[in-house]
Amino acid sequence: MENVxxxxxxxxxxxxxxxxxxxxxxxxxxxxxxxGGGGAVSTRSAATGxxxxxxxxxxxxICTSLTLTxxxxxxxxxxxxxxxxxxxxxAPVEDxxxxxxxxxxxxxxxxxxxxxxxxxxxxx
Numbered sequence: 001m002e003n004v005x006x007x008x009x010x011x012x013x014x015x016x017x018x019x020x021x022x023x024x025x026x027x028x029x030x031x032x033x034x035x036g037g038g039g040a041v042s043t044r045s046a047a048t049g050x051x052x053x054x055x056x057x058x059x060x061x062i063c064t065s066l067t068l069t070x071x072x073x074x075x076x077x078x079x080x081x082x083x084x085x086x087x088x089x090x091a092p093v094e095d096x097x098x099x100x101x102x103x104x105x106x107x108x109x110x111x112x113x114x115x116x117x118x119x120x121x122x123x124x
Contacts, residue, residue, distance in 0.1 A: 001071070002075075005067050006068065009065065009068060012061045015057055019053050022050060023050050
């Protein structure tokens with residue numbers, strides 16, 4: 001279900017980009033607001049077919065965004081990251097280690113040569 005909504009969401013995004021790029025530019029941009037352009041700002045242009053299609057695609061895009069958010073919230077685990085770090089949550093503990101912040105599992109194994117020689121060669 002999530003994959004279907006995600007594919008629809010991506011197709012809507014591509015269609016929305018295409019429809020916006022196909023629309024005619026008004027030409028003024030932010031420059032139409034300054035310097036006596038009050039008449040151009042206050043007039044409303046007629047709604048075109050591309051404008052209506054843009055609104056429909058934008059509403060559908062927002063609906064799929066909300067749907068994907070709801071699906072992701074339902075699939076989320078019940079504990080937060082802070083619970084896992086402090087050890088108070090239901091995070092699995094590996095190797096019987098009681099400290100989740102321990103770095104014992106992150107260090108490389110000791111050298112098998114039996115000596116205390118450094119692992120990095122000396123620059124003599």
